[in-house]
Amino acid sequence: MAFAERHLDVIDASLTRGSATFRLHAPVRIEADHWMCALDCEGNISKRFKGQHQIHGIDGWQALDLAKGLALAAIEFEMCQGARFLWPGTDDEFDPQLMISGAESPS
Numbered sequence: 489m490a491f492a493e494r495h496l497d498v499i500d501a502s503l504t505r506g507s508a509t510f511r512l513h514a515p516v517r518i519e520a521d522h523w524m525c526a527l528d529c530e531g532n533i534s535k536r537f538k539g540q541h542q543i544h545g546i547d548g549w550q551a552l553d554l555a556k557g558l559a560l561a562a563i564e565f566e567m568c569q570g571a572r573f574l575w576p577g578t579d580d581e582f583d584p585q586l587m588i589s590g591a592e593s594p595s
Contacts (some may be wrong), residue, residue: 489513489514490511490512490513490528491512491513491514492511492512493509493510493511493512494509494510494511494559494587495507495508495509495576496508496509496510496563496573496574496575496576496582497573497574497575497576497577497578498531498532498533498566498571498572498573498574499571499572499574500532500566500569500570500571501569501570501571504532506531506532507531507532507576508529508530508531508532508533508573509528509529509530509531510527510528510529510559510562510587511527511528511530512525512526512527512552512555512556512559513525513526513527513528515545515548515549515551515552516548517548518544521546521547522544522546523544523545523546523547523548523550523551524542524543524544524545524551525542525543525545525548525551525552525554525555526540526541526542526543526555527540527541527543527555527558527559528540528541529541529559529562533562533566534562534565534566534569536565537558537562537565541555541558543555543558556587556588557588559587560584560585560587560588563582563584563587564584567584
């Protein structure tokens with residue numbers, strides 16, 4: 489079950505506005521020193537990132553950190569392709585580093 493979601497508007501290189509959702513699932517212990525954290529990527533993003541990704545680490549903290557890093561990499565990849573990420577329903581730019589720090593949308 490997901491415990492955190494981030495919804496963003498996306499304007500791709502062709503100037504089409506859509507949305508993207510990144511959803512983190514709680515890390516799950518597979519066995520000693522082996523944890524997995526799932527990340528769902530949906531919406532107006534490259535097919536290489538769409539779907540659920542199972543990220544593995546030596547503990548829950550590492551698995552979660554790596555999953556957040558993949559979400560950041562997906563956004564940065566799209567931005568390199570000319571996409572812009574915005575807070576939903578606004579024209580306020582989203583700073584991809586906020587995928588790591590966890591800050592909320594501007595008021």
